[in-house]
Amino acid sequence: MEIDTTQLFAVFGTEVKLAVLALVLILTDLFIGKGKLTGPADAVRLVTFLGLGLVLADSFTLVPVLGADWGTLDSFAIYFKRFFLVTALFIMGLSGPYEARFPAGRAEFPILIVFTTLGMCMLASVNDFVTLFVGLELVTITLFLLAAFRPQLPRSIEAGIKFVIVGALAAAFLVYGLAFVYGSTGSFGFAEVSAVVNNGEPMSGALTFGLLMVLVGLSFKIGVVPFHVWVPDVYQGAPTPVTAFLSVGSKAAGVVLLMRVVYTVLGPAASEWTTLLAGLAGLTLIMGNLGAIPQKDLKRFLGYSGIAHAGFLMMAFATHTQDSATAILFYMTTYLFANIAAFLVIVVVSRTADDAGFDRINGLRDRSPFLAIVFIIAMLSLAGVPPTAGFIAKFMILRAAMEQAMHDPAMMALVVLGLVMIVVGLYYYLCVIKRVFMRDAKDTSVLEISGWTKGLLLLCVLVIVVLGCYQAPLVELAGEGASSLF
Amino acid sequence: MIGLEHYLYLSGVVFTLGLCGVMMRRNVILVLMGVEIMLNAANLALVAFNKFMLPGADGTVAPDGQVFVFFTIAVAAAEVAVALVIAVALFRRLDTVNVDDVANLRW
Numbered sequence: 001m002e003i004d005t006t007q008l009f010a011v012f013g014t015e016v017k018l019a020v021l022a023l024v025l026i027l028t029d030l031f032i033g034k035g036k037l038t039g040p041a042d043a044v045r046l047v048t049f050l051g052l053g054l055v056l057a058d059s060f061t062l063v064p065v066l067g068a069d070w071g072t073l074d075s076f077a078i079y080f081k082r083f084f085l086v087t088a089l090f091i092m093g094l095s096g097p098y099e100a101r102f103p104a105g106r107a108e109f110p111i112l113i114v115f116t117t118l119g120m121c122m123l124a125s126v127n128d129f130v131t132l133f134v135g136l137e138l139v140t141i142t143l144f145l146l147a148a149f150r151p152q153l154p155r156s157i158e159a160g161i162k163f164v165i166v167g168a169l170a171a172a173f174l175v176y177g178l179a180f181v182y183g184s185t186g187s188f189g190f191a192e193v194s195a196v197v198n199n200g201e202p203m204s205g206a207l208t209f210g211l212l213m214v215l216v217g218l219s220f221k222i223g224v225v226p227f228h229v230w231v232p233d234v235y236q237g238a239p240t241p242v243t244a245f246l247s248v249g250s251k252a253a254g255v256v257l258l259m260r261v262v263y264t265v266l267g268p269a270a271s272e273w274t275t276l277l278a279g280l281a282g283l284t285l286i287m288g289n290l291g292a293i294p295q296k297d298l299k300r301f302l303g304y305s306g307i308a309h310a311g312f313l314m315m316a317f318a319t320h321t322q323d324s325a326t327a328i329l330f331y332m333t334t335y336l337f338a339n340i341a342a343f344l345v346i347v348v349v350s351r352t353a354d355d356a357g358f359d360r361i362n363g364l365r366d367r368s369p370f371l372a373i374v375f376i377i378a379m380l381s382l383a384g385v386p387p388t389a390g391f392i393a394k395f396m397i398l399r400a401a402m403e404q405a406m407h408d409p410a411m412m413a414l415v416v417l418g419l420v421m422i423v424v425g426l427y428y429y430l431c432v433i434k435r436v437f438m439r440d441a442k443d444t445s446v447l448e449i450s451g452w453t454k455g456l457l458l459l460c461v462l463v464i465v466v467l468g469c470y471q472a473p474l475v476e477l478a479g480e481g482a483s484s485l486f
Numbered sequence: 487m488i489g490l491e492h493y494l495y496l497s498g499v500v501f502t503l504g505l506c507g508v509m510m511r512r513n514v515i516l517v518l519m520g521v522e523i524m525l526n527a528a529n530l531a532l533v534a535f536n537k538f539m540l541p542g543a544d545g546t547v548a549p550d551g552q553v554f555v556f557f558t559i560a561v562a563a564a565e566v567a568v569a570l571v572i573a574v575a576l577f578r579r580l581d582t583v584n585v586d587d588v589a590n591l592r593w
Contacts (some may be wrong), residue, residue, distance in 0.1 A: 130554055137561040144568045151575040158588045160572040165517055165585075168565055172524035175558055176501055179528050182533030182551055186542075375508060 003070065006357075011071045011125055014059055014081050018118040021051035022111055029107040039370045045099075048092055048110035052117070056085040062486070069189040072127040079329060079481035080124035081254050087249045088117040090340045093456045095241035097203030097231045098347050101354075103241075105149065116142040116245070120253045129178050129188040129214075132257060136174070136221070139253050140167045141387070143246065147238040153354055159237025166230040170220035177213025180206045190265050197269045214261060221254030225283040232291070235303030241354065243299050244343035247306050248336050255313060255332060262317050263325055263485040270320045277318035278410045282417050289424045298346050298356040302339070305333065305382060308425060311334060312397055315414055319401045325482035327396035330475055334389035334467060338381035341460035345375045348449055358432070363441030371447060372436050381464045383429035384422055389467035394422065396475075493534030494564045501527035514583045518566060525562050529555045 009016060025044050032043040054146075062078045091113060099106055120136030126132045144167060148160025182188055184207040185196040197203060197211075216227065223231040235243045262270055262277075270277075288308030295301040312332065316324040348371060349360045364372040381390035398418060405411040467474060499522060507520025536551030577583050 130550075130557060133554075134557055134561065137565065141561075141564055144565075144572065148492050148572045148575060151579060154579055155570065155590060157576045157579055158590060161514060161585070164569045164572055165508070165514075165521070167517065168521040168569065169524075171561070171565065172501075172521055172528065174505070175525060175528035176531065178554070179531035179535060179551075180499075182554070183539075186539055188550055188554065198505060203558055329521060359585075 004068070007065070007068060008071075010065045011067055011073045012122070014055060014062070014085075014121050015118055015125075017058065018056050018114060018121060021048075021055065022114045024051065024117065025107075025111045025114060029111070035104065044107040044110050045092070045096075048114060049089070051088050052085060052092065052114070054166050055440060056089065058081065067125070067127055069128055069191065071125045071131060074481075074484035075126055076259075076329075076481040076484045077124040079477065080252065081121045083252060083332065084117055084120040084124065084249060087120075087252070087336060088113055090336075090460075091241055091245045091249070091424055093452065094244055094340060094344050094347060097450065097453055098239065098241050101352070102150065103152065109149065111145075112142050112146055113245070116146070116249065120249055120256075123253050123256050126257070126260060129181065129190075129193075132260075133171075133174065133178065136253070136257065137171060139197070139250065140153045140171065143242070143250055146242040146245065147234055148308065149239050149242060155237040155354070156198075156239060157237075159234045162230055162237075163234045166220060166234075170217045170227070173213050173220075175218030177210045177215075177217060178208030181214065182210075183349075185227055190260065193269050194259035197265065203269070211261075211266070215258075218258050218261065219280070220255055222251050222258065223284075223307050224280050224310050224314055225287045225307070228287060228307050228310070229285065232300045232303040235306070236297055236300040238348070240299065240343055240347050243302070244340060247302060247343075248339050251306065251310070252332050252336075255328060257264065257426060258317060259325065259485060262320065274318050274320065274408065275410050276402075277314060277320075278414045281311050281314035281318050282414055283311075284308075284314055285413050285421045286383055287311075289421045290426075292428045293424075295428075296358050298350075298358060298360065298432075301358075301367065301428075302342060305425075306339075307422065309382075311421070312394065312418065315418055316345075316397045318411065318414065319397075319404045321400055321404065322479075322482055322486055323403070324397065324400035325485055326475065326479045327393065327400050328479050330396055330471070331393040331476070333474060334381060334393040334464070337460045337463045337467075338378045338388075338390055341374055341378040341457055341464070342382070344453065344457055344460070345371055345378070345431050348453060351447075359439070359442055360379055361432070362435050362439035363444070364436045365395075367441055367444065368447040368449065370454070371449065371457075375435050375436060377461050377464055379429045379433055381468075383426050385426070387465065387468040389464045389471065392468060392471050490534055490538040493538075494531060497527045497531040497534065500524075500530065510585050512586050514576065514585055515570075515578075517585060518569050522562060522566065525558060529558055551556070 025047055028047050029044050056255055059082050064075050065073045116139055119135050122135035144164050147163045148157050150156040184204050185193045288304050288311050292304035316328045344358050350356045354393040381388035384390045384394040401415050406416045504520045507568030508517050511517050527588040539547045541547050561591050
């Protein structure tokens with residue numbers, strides 16, 4: 001296969017820049033401020049912010065180019081590249097108040113974040129299963145390290161070891177599935193596989209088996225039942241900025257790949273899989289929402305909430321129309337801002353403590369009214385209450401599903417279940433909000449928030465509220481991204 | 487004559503054995519070995535599929551499947567390196583490599 005270098009740089013330009021940035025960071029760590037404990041880490045952080053900011057600014061000049069079988073830069077890829085870069089910047093901002101707790105490896109943390117982002121941006125552009133596998137493993141392996149980034153803390157190691165075993169298992173399923181997809185189509189390219197899948201004949205057993213295994217491997221990533229068991233444990237044990245990265249970046253990476261596989265590779269043939277996808281969506285919704293109710297730890301709680309959100313995303317996959325793809329893109333963006341705000345509040349309120357029990361937000365209203373307001377808005381957005389962005393996102397998914405439900409009883413049942421689960425979700429999010437007002441704080445000291453943190457929180461809340469009231473430009477952007485999948 | 491199906495049966499058996507190892511073994515190192523066995527089963531299937539693939543229009547078979555195996559091996563090596571680092575950290579901190587002893591995160 002001949003590869004045109006100019007085209008390669010056009011498609012994977014962002015990734016090349018990120019790789020250069022990562023190398024620059026390693027050199028910065030090596031040469032600047034040698035011997036001083038805080039010197040290199042601060043220099044590395046600064047360079048990371050600058051570099052990621054420049055790459056993000058650069059990503060707004062990207063225009064779709066004609067891809068090849070090894071990669072593509074369509075408007076869908078561009079949308080998600082920007083998404084991942086914004087996520088990485090937020091995670092860097094979020095790790096600011098937290099990173100004093102890393103006794104070692106303060107400089108390595110941003111470097112690993114940049115490598116993970118590189119993998120995620122690569123995943124946005126995949127057009128064949130080989131790139132998919134390599135990009136996915138780049139993301140997963142760096143996240144293993146990040147989850148176990150505080151090795152003196154038993155819960156962080158536990159999160160790391162559980163994540164490693166589950167992640168490696170998912171990779172094994174994925175490769176085994178790819179072998180059968182390759183065996184029955186003769187190619188790893190999305191276009192070729194899609195052509196065989198949609199050639200009018202019934203799918204062969206080997207191909208169905210292979211695609212199912214690929215689906216299983218990717219379901220691990222976004223936490224779809226029955227492959228969700230690792231999510232609460234890893235979310236609870238990992239350092240908080242890493243949990244935020246897992247819940248937003250890693251999940252979005254899984255969503256990107258599922259979108260490519262379900263919308264592009266399966267294409268029209270996915271309508272035969274509706275019942276399966278709808279069943280998974282239903283189970284995920286039930287498991288995530290009911291599992292969240294008895295939780296006592298904020299991070300674990302957000303883990304279950306993340307499973308519930310994966311249920312809504314699966315509902316959109318089961319719907320399988322262009323509207324549902326648009327809804328997923330919009331949903332992920334609203335989820336990004338609400339989750340970052342929630343995790344940033346958790347970082348601030350848990351201070352130097354290692355756990356994030358519910359009692360940390362007790363009486364938050366008296367300790368810091370600003371944080372209380374931010375936390376409430378983030379929770380309401382996750383619950384899907386107007387006028388927040390989360391409401392519009394859920395509404396778009398349900399509206400797209402409703403159109404399909406008119407002629408598909410399975411989808412009808414799923415939509416009804418989704419509505420019931422929104423009510424259940426409202427219950428547990430409001431239970432958390434109640435603690436902000438009704439419970440007395442254990443520790444009544446006033447919380448100090450740095451200017452940076454305040455700015456980040458304010459930005460998140462603004463975006464959540466503005467998108468809730470005026471979402472047309474983002475919906476248009478999401479629609480443009482979604483249209484390139486069809 | 488050994489055909490494609492023989493390789494696939496073998497790969498299926500090896501994959502299942504690996505999965506059983508992951509499920510039943512309690513030692514972290516052995517669990518990781520189970521995952522490696524599963525990956526190798528997939529590699530075997532990939533190579534076998536490539537070997538028995540019908541030639542394309544130009545009468546040759548592109549070695550895509552065999553090339554992919556190199557990627558898998560490289561990635562698996564990286565994965566094991568990281569997994570062992572975490573296993574060593576586990577042993578140092580908690581003095582165990584038994585997965586049953588690592589179950590403090592639950593509700």
